[in-house]
Every structure is written in C-alpha cells, then in structure tokens.
Amino acid sequence: MEPLLEVRDLHVDYFTDGMPPVQVLRGVSFTVGKNEAVGILGESGCGKSTLALAILRLLPFGSRVRGAVFYKSRDLVNLPEREMEKLRGAEVSLVFQDASSSLHPTLRVGTQIADVAAAHHRGWSATRRREGTEAILREVGFDDADRIYASYPHQLSGGQQQRIAIAQALISEPSLLIADEPTSSLDTTVQAEILALLKRLRREHNLALVFISHNPAVLAEMADRLLVVYAGQIVEEGSVQQVLSSPLHPFATALLRCVPKEVRHNKADRSLSAIPGSPPDPAETPVGCPFAPRCSGRMDICGSRMPAETQPEPDRKVRCFKYGG
Amino acid sequence: MTNEPLIRVQGLRKTYVQQQPFSRGKFLVRALDGIDLAIRAGSSFALVGESGSGKSTLALCMARLEPPTEGKVWFDAQDLFSLTGPELMLVRRHIQLIFQDTAAALNPRFSAEEVIIEPLRIQSVGTRAEQRDRAVHLMEKVGLPSAWLSRRPHQFSGGQRQRLAIARALALQPRSLILDEAFTGLDLSIQAQMVALLQNLQSLEKLTYLFISHDLGLMAHVADEIAILHRGRIVEQGEPGRLFSNPCQPETRALLDAIPGRHSALSFGQS
Amino acid sequence: MAYLLRRLLHGVMVLVGVSVLSFLFVQLAPGEFFSDMRLNPQISPETIASLRAQYGLDRSLPVRYVNWVRSVAKGEWGYSFAYGLPVSQVIWSRARNTLLLTVTAALLAWLISIPLGTYAAERRNRWGDRVTVAGSAVLLTVPDLLLALALLIFAIRTNAFAAGGMASTQFADLGTFAKVKDVAAHFTLPVTALVLGTLPIFFRHVRASMIEALALPSISAARGHGIPRRRILFRYALPAAANPLISLFGFSIASLLSASLLVEVVMSWPGMGPMLLEAILARDLYVVIGAVMLSTLFLVAGNFIADVLLYLSDPRIRQGAV
Numbered sequence: 001m002e003p004l005l006e007v008r009d010l011h012v013d014y015f016t017d018g019m020p021p022v023q024v025l026r027g028v029s030f031t032v033g034k035n036e037a038v039g040i041l042g043e044s045g046c047g048k049s050t051l052a053l054a055i056l057r058l059l060p061f062g063s064r065v066r067g068a069v070f071y072k073s074r075d076l077v078n079l080p081e082r083e084m085e086k087l088r089g090a091e092v093s094l095v096f097q098d099a100s101s102s103l104h105p106t107l108r109v110g111t112q113i114a115d116v117a118a119a120h121h122r123g124w125s126a127t128r129r130r131e132g133t134e135a136i137l138r139e140v141g142f143d144d145a146d147r148i149y150a151s152y153p154h155q156l157s158g159g160q161q162q163r164i165a166i167a168q169a170l171i172s173e174p175s176l177l178i179a180d181e182p183t184s185s186l187d188t189t190v191q192a193e194i195l196a197l198l199k200r201l202r203r204e205h206n207l208a209l210v211f212i213s214h215n216p217a218v219l220a221e222m223a224d225r226l227l228v229v230y231a232g233q234i235v236e237e238g239s240v241q242q243v244l245s246s247p248l249h250p251f252a253t254a255l256l257r258c259v260p261k262e263v264r265h266n267k268a269d270r271s272l273s274a275i276p277g278s279p280p281d282p283a284e285t286p287v288g289c290p291f292a293p294r295c296s297g298r299m300d301i302c303g304s305r306m307p308a309e310t311q312p313e314p315d316r317k318v319r320c321f322k323y324g325g
Numbered sequence: 326m327t328n329e330p331l332i333r334v335q336g337l338r339k340t341y342v343q344q345q346p347f348s349r350g351k352f353l354v355r356a357l358d359g360i361d362l363a364i365r366a367g368s369s370f371a372l373v374g375e376s377g378s379g380k381s382t383l384a385l386c387m388a389r390l391e392p393p394t395e396g397k398v399w400f401d402a403q404d405l406f407s408l409t410g411p412e413l414m415l416v417r418r419h420i421q422l423i424f425q426d427t428a429a430a431l432n433p434r435f436s437a438e439e440v441i442i443e444p445l446r447i448q449s450v451g452t453r454a455e456q457r458d459r460a461v462h463l464m465e466k467v468g469l470p471s472a473w474l475s476r477r478p479h480q481f482s483g484g485q486r487q488r489l490a491i492a493r494a495l496a497l498q499p500r501s502l503i504l505d506e507a508f509t510g511l512d513l514s515i516q517a518q519m520v521a522l523l524q525n526l527q528s529l530e531k532l533t534y535l536f537i538s539h540d541l542g543l544m545a546h547v548a549d550e551i552a553i554l555h556r557g558r559i560v561e562q563g564e565p566g567r568l569f570s571n572p573c574q575p576e577t578r579a580l581l582d583a584i585p586g587r588h589s590a591l592s593f594g595q596s
Numbered sequence: 597m598a599y600l601l602r603r604l605l606h607g608v609m610v611l612v613g614v615s616v617l618s619f620l621f622v623q624l625a626p627g628e629f630f631s632d633m634r635l636n637p638q639i640s641p642e643t644i645a646s647l648r649a650q651y652g653l654d655r656s657l658p659v660r661y662v663n664w665v666r667s668v669a670k671g672e673w674g675y676s677f678a679y680g681l682p683v684s685q686v687i688w689s690r691a692r693n694t695l696l697l698t699v700t701a702a703l704l705a706w707l708i709s710i711p712l713g714t715y716a717a718e719r720r721n722r723w724g725d726r727v728t729v730a731g732s733a734v735l736l737t738v739p740d741l742l743l744a745l746a747l748l749i750f751a752i753r754t755n756a757f758a759a760g761g762m763a764s765t766q767f768a769d770l771g772t773f774a775k776v777k778d779v780a781a782h783f784t785l786p787v788t789a790l791v792l793g794t795l796p797i798f799f800r801h802v803r804a805s806m807i808e809a810l811a812l813p814s815i816s817a818a819r820g821h822g823i824p825r826r827r828i829l830f831r832y833a834l835p836a837a838a839n840p841l842i843s844l845f846g847f848s849i850a851s852l853l854s855a856s857l858l859v860e861v862v863m864s865w866p867g868m869g870p871m872l873l874e875a876i877l878a879r880d881l882y883v884v885i886g887a888v889m890l891s892t893l894f895l896v897a898g899n900f901i902a903d904v905l906l907y908l909s910d911p912r913i914r915q916g917a918v
Contacts, residue, residue, distance in 0.1 A: 043512040044483070058820055060811075061720065081825075089822030102817035106835050106910055115831070116821045152911045158376070168821055185510070187375045187539040192583035214512050217542075217586030258517035259586075260542040272546055274517035278482055 002073065003031035004176055004208050005055070005092075010067035012047070012054050021064070022283045024050045026232040028067075032176065037202065037209040039223025039240060041216055041255075043279040047232040048212045052180045056094055057084050071176070090120040093169035097181040099161035103153040109164050110149030113137070113171055120172040136167045141197060159190035163197065170201060177202075178210040183218065195221055216259055220244055228252045231280045231290035234309075238316035248318040250295045251275075289321070297322060329402060330363035331501060331533050332387065337361075337396035339382055339557075356382040357393065358557035366500070369527065369534040371544035373580060374554030380537045383554070384505045387535065388420050389413075401500075414448060421494035425506035427486035431478040437464070437489055438474040444496045463492040468522060484515035488522065495526070501533040508543060520547055542584045545569060553577045599913075603903045607896035614892045618885050619661055628653060629677040629879045651677060653881075664882065673889070674882025678875070683886040687868070691853065691890060693762060694860065694867035697783060698852045701790035705798050706845070708791075713802025714829060720807055729803070732796035744789040744862040751785055761864050782865075789859045794848070801844050805837035812836055838909055846902025850895040853887075 012025040025047045032038050042048045053059050055069055057076065069076040071092060076084070088094075096102045104112055113133045117124060124132065130149075137145040140163040153161055162182060169177060179198065183191035195218065202209055211222045219226060219240065226243040228236040228251065236249040247253045254275045277294040280286065289295070292302040301321050310324040311317050339357040356379045364370045374380045385391040387398055389405050398405040400416055408416055424430045431440050441463055442456040451459065461471045467488040478486055487507060494502055504523075508516045524547070526532060538544050544551055545565035552562040553576055561574040572578045581587070630648060633639050648654050652663060667674050672682035679686050716725040735743075762782050763775075770778060809815065810833055818832050819825075853868055860869035868887060875883040907913055 043514060053816075056820060058816055085819075085822050085824055087822065088820055094817075094820040096813065096817055096820075098813065101813040104814045104818070104832055104836070105912060107831070112818075115818075115823055115827070119821065119823045119827070152915075154912055155915075165817070168817075172822070188541065188585075189375050189539075189579060189583040191585065195585065215585065216513075217584070220586040221588075255514060258513040260540075260546045272517040272520050274521050275514040276518075278484065278515070279512060 001033065004034050004036075004072065005032040005210075006068075006070040007031070007051075007055065008068040008070070010051070010054060010065070010069065012050050012059065012066075013064045015062045015064065019283075023285060024063075024232055024282050025054065028229075028232070028234055030227055030234065030237065032208050032210060034175070035202075035206055035208055037211060037222060037224045039219035039226045040210065040212045040229055041214070041219055041226060041252075042212075042229035043214055043255075045279050045282050046229045047282065048229050049180050051229075052094060052178045052210070052212060055178065056088055056092060057081075058088075058094070086120070089116055089169070089174065090172040091174050092176045092178065093172075093174040095162075095165050095169050095177065095179045095182045097184050099165045099182075100153065100158065102165055103161055105153060107152075108149065109151050109153060109156065110134075110137070113164065113168050116168050117171050132171060133167075136171045139170075139201070140164075140167045141193075157190075158186050159193060162186065162194055166194075166197065166201070170205065170207075173205065174207070176208045176210065178212070180212045181214070182211075184213070184215070191218070198222065216244055216256055228255075231286065232282065233290075233306075233319060234317075235291070235319045236317065238313075242313075242316060248312065248316065248323060249291075249320050250297050250322070251291045254294075254296070331366035331401060332364040332535070333399040334360055334362045334383075334387065335397050335399075337383070337386060337398065338394045339379075339386060339391070340394050355557050357386070357396075360396070360557075360559060362552060362559065362562070364501075364533060364535060366533050367527070367531055368549045369536065369547055371536040371538065371548035371551045372554050373538055373541050373544050373551055375539055375580075377556075378554040379557040380554050381505055384422070384503050384535070384537050388422050388503055389417070390422075418444075418448065418497040419500040421497070421499040421502050423487070423490050423494055423502060423504045423507045425509050427483070427490050428478065430490060431486060431493075433478055436475050436477060437469075437481075440478065440489060441474075441493050441496055444493060448497060450497065459496065460492075463495055466495065466526070467492045468518075482515075484511055484518065487511065487515075487519060491522070491526070495530065498530070499532070501535065503535045503537070505537045506539070507536075508538065508540070516543070523547070541580045542587075553580065600904060600907060603900055607900050610896055611889070611892055615665075615885070615889060616661070618888045619657065619664070622881055622884055623657060625879070627879055629881065631879065651675065664885070673886045676875075676880055676883045678878055678880045678883070683882045686871070686883060687886050687890060690866065690868050690871045693865065694853055694856055694869065696779075697786050697790060697860070697865060697867060698856050700783070701787045701794065701856075702848050702852065704787070704791050705794045706848070709795055709798035709802050713799050714806050714834075716799070716803045717806030717810060718829075725803075728799070732799050735792055735796040740789070740793045740858055741862065743792050744786075744859050747785050747789050748863060762866050786856070786859045786863045786865050789863070790856055793859075794855070798844065798848075801841060802837070805840050806833060809833045809837035835909065839906065842902050842905045842909065845905070846898045846900075848898070849901055850898030852898075853891045853894050 008029050010025055010028045011023070013021040013023050015021050028047075028051060030038070040048050040051065050059070054065055055076065057079075059065065065077060067077070071087070076087075079087070103109065110130075110133050113136065114129045117129045117132050121129070121132075134145040134149060137148055142148045142160075142163065148156075148160075153164070156164070166182075182198070183194050186194065198209070199222070201207065209222070211219060213219050223240050226238060226240045227234050228243065228249060230251050236243060236247065236252050243252060244256065247256055254273075257273045258275065260272060275294050280290050286292075288303040288305055289307055292298050295302065299321060307319050307321045309317050309319045312323045337357050337360040338355070340353055340355050342351050343354045360383060362370070372380050372383060382391065386393045389398070392406060400420060403412075403416060405416065435443070438457070438460045441460040445451055445456045445459065450456075460474060464471045464474060469485060469488050469492070473481075478489065481489060508519055511519065520543075523534065527534060534547070536544055536547060541551070545568075548565060550562065551565055551568055552559045553568075553574065554560070555576040561568070561572070561577045568577060569581065572581055630644050630653070633644055634641075645654070652660055655663070664674050671684060673684045673687070674682070676683050676686045712728060716728045719725045763778055764782075814836070815828060815832055818828050823832075856865075856867060857869035857872070859865070860867040861873065864870070872884065872887045874880070875887065
C-alpha cells in the first residue's frame, strides 16, 4: 500500500556566515503509512526537530535541503510555496513543544484557531468559522468553549495552551499530524491528559502520527513503530515492542537503561546507569560512527567509517558494525 | 546519625492575595495549608506535586527566602526564622538551592570560576588563592574539566550548567541541598548522569537532599521518602516502594497512573 | 486604567516642572529685551524703567511666575514684547505652519517606512534588503542641513519647485483652490527634506522590529498551520513588532514642533523655528517660554499617546500580567 509520507535520503545543512556548514540531518529515510503512528526517539541536537520542520519546509533562511519528501506521492521539496501553504495545516499539521510561545500573545485564542479555518476553508462564513472553532474546542476537552474562545494565551495553563495548539492543528482535518515533543514541558499528570487526548483524536479522525520525543516511555504509549535517531541519522528502526524490549543499537540499549523503572526496595538497586559523555555537537562532523566515543561495545572499525544500514531481522533495521554494515 | 531530624517543618502556612484573571475580585490563595515534615540527616526526601501544588513555595520557605504566614522551620534544632546576623549567615551556608532554569540562575557575565567562588566571596571565606583552588577542586568533583573555569555559562550545555550550579552550591560545604525541578528538561541520559553524580556526592559529602519535582517515577529512584503535595497539603507520605505498590490517596494514584509507559507491557530493554 | 491615569499625572508634573525650569534658565541668560535699548542714548533711563514696569520686568521672579500662570489660565500665555500681542496668538499662527510641514512629513515617513521596512525584513540579507539598508545608511550620514541646502540649490537651479517661503507674493489675489496649490508647491521642498531626514531612522527601526517579530516561534507556528504570508505579516508579525515602534511613534509626535527648526530656517518657512530663533536673540521672554511649553506639551502628549496605544495593543499590559 502506498505510504502517506515518504522521506528519502534527506540531508539538511545549516549555513552561517564564515563557518563550515553544519550537517543536521545526514541521509534520513523512512515512511509513514495511513493511520500509522511512528515515533522518533533521540536526544537534544540529534536533528529530530529539524526533521519535522524540513518535512513542512519551515526551516529558517540559511538551510539547505537535499533529498526527497513525498506526501501522497506529491514532491514536497519542490512544491511552489503557495501550494505548500495550502498543504500545511490542512493535510499535514505540526504541534510544537512550547505552546506558550507558539501561540500569539496579543490575539484571542479563538481567533487564532479561526484563522487557521479561514486559511483553509475559504467558503466558510464568520459564523461557520466560529461554530467550527467552538466545536473543536469542545473536542479537545474544553467544556466552556465560548469563555475559552475569548481568552488570551497568558490566561491559560500550559496544558490548556497545548490543547489550543492541537485544536489549531486539527481544525482543518489533516491526514498527518507531526508532534514535536508536545508534552516535554508539561507536568506528568498534564502530560498524561494530553497523550490520552492525542490517542483519542487519532482514533476518531483516522490520523497518522509522527511523534517526536526524547522519552522512550512516552513513545511506548503513543507509537506503533519506532525510529531511533542519533547525530542526524536513523540508527535503529523497528516496531515499538521490538525496539524497546530488545534494542539492537548500543545507543538504544544504553538510553533505555536511563529510563526510571519500577522501583525496587533496596537502596542499592536504585541507580540509573548513565551514558558517559554528552550528546554530540551537530557542528562537529564525525569520522566513523558518531556514537563510538560513548559506546561500551566500541571496536576498532567503529572509528574508521560510518556503518551502513543492515536488516538483521525482517522489519528491523540497524546501523551498527555489530550487525554487519 | 542522631534521631533528631536535620530539617523539621511544623504547621507551615503561606497565604497571599491574588487578582483573578477573569473577574474583578481578589481572592486568597492558600499556597501552603499546614505542612509538617521531618528530614533525617544524610537522607533524600522528595516532594512530589503538580504545578500549583505549592512545592516551590515550600522550597522557598525552607530556604528562608520567603517568610511563611504561620508555622516554623527548624534547621539542626534552630528556629530558622528567628535567626539574624552572623548566625543566619552560618545557617544559610548549609541550605543551598539548585533551580531548574540554570541559564537564568547563573550570571551570564561571570566566568565559571566566578560563579563558583561567588558564595565564598559573599561570606568572605578564604583568600583569593584558596578560593581559586577550591573552584578547581569543585569543578573536578562535579565531573567538569577545570580548564573550563574561564568559560561562560552559555558555553556549557544544559546538563553541564546544572553541574556548575551544583559546584557552586557545594562551595560553602553545605549540609543540605534543595533541588527544585533540577532534572526537568534534561535529556534522559543527562538526567541519569545527574542522578549518579548526586548519589555519589551524597555519600562523599554527607549531604541531605530535598528534591522537588513533578516526576514521581524519577523521584522513586533518588528518594528514601516521598511526600505527595496537593493544593498546599501533604496528602500521603512514605517509602517509594510502599507508595508504588500500595497507594492510598487518589492524588497519589493519579500521579502513578500518569507515569508514561506504566501501563504498556514493555520492559524497556530487560527482555 | 489606573496605570494610564498615573501616566497622565506624571505628564502634568513634567509640564509644571518644565515651566519652572525654563523660567529660571531664561532668567539666567544675560540681558533682557530692553538691553539693546539701554545702549541707545536717545531713550532715557526713565522710559526704559517705565517700560520695564509696564511689562512687569521689575518684579521678582516668583511674582512674575505667578502672573504668568494667571496669564496662561486666561489663555494669553504672557505678552510678547516684540510683537505687542499675547504670546498665544504669536505662537499659534506659527505653530500651525510648522505642524503643516511636520505632520505631512511624519505621515509620509511612516507610510513609506512601514512597508519598506517589512519588505527588507522579509528579504533579510538578500538583495532587496541590502539595497534598502545601504540607501538608508547613505541618507543617515548626510547631515540634515546639507540635505536641506542641496534640495534648495536643486530647486533654484532647475526652477522645478518654489523655493523659500510659504506662499508666492500674489497669494492674496489667488482663488481658494489656487491658494492651496500655491502652498503645496512651496511646502514640497521642506517636506521632502524632513522626510529624507527621518525616513532612514524609521525604516531601520521597522526593519529591526520586524526581523525580531518574524523570528518568533508564534510566527513559525502560524506558518505551520498554513496561514498565508500576507495575513501573517499584518495580523501576527506587525502587532508583535508594534511595541518598540509605538514608542518611536510617540517620539515622532513629541518632536512634531521641534524637528523642523533647521529646515524652516534654511528654507524660510514661517514656522516656529525662525520665530523661536528671533525671540531668543531678542530676549522676548514670554515667547521663548511659551514655545518651550508648547513643545513640552507635544512631548508629553506624544509619550502619553504611546502609553495609551501600548495599553490597547497588548492584553498582557491591560491585565497587569506583564
């Protein structure tokens, strides 16, 4: 079956005056099927947010994109900007991490949602837009839709602001929602509410989802398939069950050991093993495998060149010399 | 270890007046509504609650940065809010705070060295040379290269800045640290590094920790005892193991249920 | 609301303070209106003394101040020695002419700089931006005086514009429409000089504010929702950029009476500029004070208008959240 979204060998470089280009994404390829939920797991600086922006062509001036992005077989990289505007929010929507800064501070929240409707439903009258906005507000969990319509973002809590952002993303019935760390700045209980909301909306609207996070536990709840990203590349791919229960790539294995687990009673057991070192700086181009400096299973070959992607099991891919490459 | 707790809080209440955003009236906010707790020396205590539960207000009161409306705080059997002058300065050394937003907590115009020795300067401890040595010693203790003493905070990553904040907190050889959402916003692997560092420092320096967080899962790993805070009151308190297996209060259960991935059958790399 | 009332009160205090200070300072300047007369041997000291008494110049400073305040209350603002008329009359006719110039120039400058600055901000570091920024840099470095003189020379050489003065000599004989055309022909040059002087500054500020606004996450988010570019510019980016621009706008109101002094003198436009210059040189005490007070009034009004606009434009300020 034809995938909804296909990304093929995507490279993104950032250029700043007088400095060599920073390779943020180094050849990323994956697909998202209709109604499928794909999770993207990675740490800060690995390029996961850039991926979201690159798909929707929202990268800042000074970035260069190479490779291909296809949505329903349409070439997004070369689409005219006018067409791209029509696609954003109506076919593919994006929800950012920090709702408090992605909402405009001096416009009422309802207006901001109605504006999205106005952009994509040209035929709707002002009344229709208002009704549509109140409807989606109720759908995302607001009982008092008309009071919320009239509020300003700073009058709402973090969780409420994120619901507004989700309402904006969904009012035009997209087929694909990209959520970039939507709950990372929220309290755990609020996070649980938003995740539950997203799951429900996904079911009710037959949405495909690309969920980006640094927390494997969140992806365990939200995703069917998982892509693990390190230093701008996909280093492991497989179903969520497979990758989280029996990870192949050393980075995935090490990262999962950092997840706080069911507590044991003995204080000595209460340690979280850490990965030594820090996430790599995108400005530095590694020779060989970028995870090698922090890898406990490092071999000589790891420093010489980048491992190729291999398929040790059906439907599982990994980029590590331990599995060929 | 004596039986007397290092930090004791009794009947703490804090109320203030706030303007309602949607109406014309003002109303009374009970940020803290009668808090009692006791922290043993050398142990790790965690206060877990959501935003608005009062946890940050409690941290500020316990560090004597905000006066309570009612109630008392004792540090090492001394009434914190009745101390003045040199006695107060002495006790302040022993209660150090670490915040979430290190970029805001560290003066961007100071070098790392200046950040670390600032408390020494304020309390006039040691000569300039002694202070510099101490800075080198502390950098290494928190796992940062001493060559970075001349760098500015913005040149450090988030996790490295947090280490710098810990180094500064240790400058005056305190007996206790209050960590207010110190791990929030850090990558998981960095979080794990911080936990390991703090656990290591605790045994080396005989420190008492008070953690404040909304992340119950993480607190279970670092704390000997957890108190669940809800709307300014402690609704439940106990050892992590007991809380997880036998939660009594609905607020505790809500926090447990909210832990992501808890209901999925995955074992996170354990199979 | 309370916030705005406080600002208003603040403005009133500034006005009172300025009146007292300007009284003091003018007093400190050596000489007075009648000093030159003293040098004239034909005028007896008694005449001078009686003239001084007539104008109240022999009284003490506080008394004179109080008399002046009374005169302000009556609407006269004191008396001009040179013109023999109440100061308010003298100043107002000139102020009208100045405002004609400066209001037109300010409107034009804003109307040009907003779209131009937005254009440059959108095309940041690309061709369009570089050209406009370079152009504004050139205009900024040329002193206003030089600009005015250059325009004057150009006008005289080419006879393209009426140069100097506000109206032709046959003004009184012209029909109404022709009168308007005549004045318009005369004020083209000074307005151009003023616009060329202020445009680069406004342009730079608009560009800088828009660059910042366009970089805001809320703008990327709006783009991410497919909101068309035009709408983003007007509904999302300009309001976000408005804050510093409102302050600048307040400043341009504040300087409506003072900005054109140089241009008026060079081009002989009968505005406040030349009048103030004359009054200072002649020690026409109350005219000077009156002009200073009127300028201050504009300054205070400009600031207050900016405060009101800020209050209206940002709900966070209105609700005391910021």
